[in-house]
Amino acid sequence: MKKRWYFWWIGNIFWIIIFVIGLAIIWLREVDGAGVTQTPELKLLAFIVLLIAFIIPTIIQGVWLIVNLRISSSK
Template identity: 50%
Template sequence: MSWLLWWIISIGEIIVFLGLSVLLWSREIDAAGAIQTTELKLINIAVLAAAFLIPAIIQITWLIINIIYSKKQKTHSVVQNF
């Protein structure tokens, strides 16, 4: 169950990040009326990436915990079957 939830949330985060990146890249003028140059678009996407860094760290930690837990489950089941 934990793996399924991990995959769903990971894919959801990637879709949201890509969608917001496309939105930021495709707009010509922002809400303040500033014209979006290529440099500003890249800066906006970098700020978005920095905001997604914390959820990415949480996802990596969750992945490590899942790997450790599943290895313990396999070891435990092998010992019981032996």
């Protein structure tokens, strides 16, 4: 495997870990930073916001995957 593939996998693992940590924080907290008690609806809303925030890194990783595949197939 080339270095670019290792970096791609490391990047993916990093973003997955960050996402899981954020998800665990959202799901396990009883009260948010503003002192509002978290209901299932508010937790779902916070999860949707987290998903929206992770769309940009997902797009970047997808483009990086396509570039890696094209470079690997041209050699």
